[in-house]
Amino acid sequence: xxxxxxxxxxxxxxxxxxxSEKLFHLITSNAxxxxxxxxxxxxxxxxxxxxxxxxxxxxxxxxxLKFFNVHLSRATGKFAVFKExxxxxxxxxxxxxxxxxxxxxMKDEDIxxxxxxxxxxxxxxxxxxxxxxxxxxxxxxxxxxKHQALIHVSGFGFMALxxxxxxxxxxxxxxxxxxxxxxxxxxxxxxxxxxxxxxxLFSFMILHWK
Numbered sequence: 001x002x003x004x005x006x007x008x009x010x011x012x013x014x015x016x017x018x019x020s021e022k023l024f025h026l027i028t029s030n031a032x033x034x035x036x037x038x039x040x041x042x043x044x045x046x047x048x049x050x051x052x053x054x055x056x057x058x059x060x061x062x063x064x065l066k067f068f069n070v071h072l073s074r075a076t077g078k079f080a081v082f083k084e085x086x087x088x089x090x091x092x093x094x095x096x097x098x099x100x101x102x103x104x105x106m107k108d109e110d111i112x113x114x115x116x117x118x119x120x121x122x123x124x125x126x127x128x129x130x131x132x133x134x135x136x137x138x139x140x141x142x143x144x145x146k147h148q149a150l151i152h153v154s155g156f157g158f159m160a161l162x163x164x165x166x167x168x169x170x171x172x173x174x175x176x177x178x179x180x181x182x183x184x185x186x187x188x189x190x191x192x193x194x195x196x197x198x199x200x201l202f203s204f205m206i207l208h209w210k
Contacts, residue, residue: 001027001036008040012047020047034067038113045120054124058132061121068114070139076132081164084138088161091145097181100158101188106149115140115151134164155186156194156201163205172209179206 004027011020024044031037041064048057062072073080106112118136126133141157144150151157159182166175179202186198 001030001032005040005043009043012043017047017051020044035109035113037067038064038117042113042116042120045117049120049124054127057124058121058128061117061125064117065114068110068117070114070118072118072132072136074129074132076129076135078131081131081134081138084135084142085164087142088138088145091142095145095148097177100150100181101185103144103148103150105189106144106147106151108147108149111143111147112151115143115153119153119156134160137161138164150185150189152189152191153194155182155189155191155198158182158185159198159201159206163201166206166209175206176210 004023008020008023008027011017011023021044024040027040028037031040041060045057045061045064048054048060058074062074065072106115118140122133122136125136137157137160140151140153141161144154144157158178162175162179162182165171165178182198183202186194
């Protein structure tokens with residue numbers, strides 16, 4: 001399994017996309033469990049995104065999440081976004097914003113890979129349906145807050161939440177507070193994958209409101 005997964009990534013990096021896709025189907029058809037399948041799906045979603053197959057990336061992400069009993073829709077609307085926002089607001093009543101920095105890292109492998117898969121369709125979802133993008137980001141945050149544990153994408157998730165609260169709902173005070181916390185959180189976790197996105201969102205969507 002490990003060798004096939006590494007080879008799939010190598011074929012992709014060598015621009016042998018068709019061979020990479022063949023290996024993906026071989027891996028998923030013989031995967032021992034949903035975690036092994038999720039790892040391959042995550043890699044293929046990234047491949048589809050980078051070669052411009054955004055619809056395929058979204059479809060694979062949605063299909064992959066079903067193995068974890070998470071159901072998303074291409075047609076996600078504003079109601080689903082507001083539902084996740086309400087859940088977050090209720091969850092934040094139970095913890096002070098600064099204390100989020102002290103939460104432990106998530107250990108549950110299922111939840112980690114739910115958030116990785118949901119996060120991987122973020123960019124194609126943003127282009128295809130911004131409501132789907134918002135719903136996936138907020139759903140990840142809700143999982144983190146529900147289990148009182150941080151995930152690798154938490155810094156970006158809280159920064160996206162700050163952007164929605166500020167630019168979308170006009171709650172600029174909360175947006176700035178959460179945005180500053182998200183900067184510190186991502187730096188504390190050392191998540192270089194999201195550093196550019198987190199800093200860009202804060203500078204472009206939040207900083208100028210104060």
